[in-house]
Amino acid sequence: LKFITPARLIVLARSALRAIALDDSEDASGSADVPEVTAFDVRPDAVVAGTADGRIVMLSPSLIQLSTTSVCRKAVRILRFIPHADRLAFSCTDPVAGIAGYAPAERRLTITDTFATRGLTRVAPDLSGRYIVVADESNTAYVYDTLTRLMSHYDGNAGQPNFVSAPTPEFDHVLIGDVNGTIRVWDHP
Secondary structure: OEEEEOOEEEEEEOOEEEEEEOOOOOOOOEEEEOOOEEEEEEEOOEEEEEEOOOEEEEEOOOOOEEEEEEOOOOOEEEEEEOOOOOEEEEEEOOOEEEEEEEEOOOOEEEEEEEEEOOOOOEEEEOOOOOEEEEEOOOOOEEEEEOOOOEEEEEOOOOOOEEEEEOOOOOOOEEEEEEOOOOEEEEEOO
């Protein structure tokens, strides 16, 4: 369940994505049958779904399929739109994460970057859209810079990272919290 606008939400029910209008100001409700959805994300102008066979499917707000591409050998685990960009971050159940771009005029999804990880991976863009924070099953956290396309590794955490915060204009450091409750402050590369 995710809100695409304040008056419209997208629900995943039995492998079908459904758009539900909460008031009369929105278009009628609709649905899209995308087989074996494992993850999805929304923004006001698009919906994206990841599937058990490793595909990403881009849909319009009314759930019309626009594009699809394979990004994983196994299932897509996490999908997140990157703010202020026609890109999204993804991770797979196989040890891969990456960035995919979407060209709306061409209705085309393309993989722009991938990186190997160790085990299941969590990815999350920061609010600016510049950084993608990555944490996997190791004691290492990563920050991917979407402008420079460089990945920074932060080794030496006491435990598996369960929180990673990218630098902001107000705080130019990386914060990493681990499963033991330790929070470390790292210099930005």
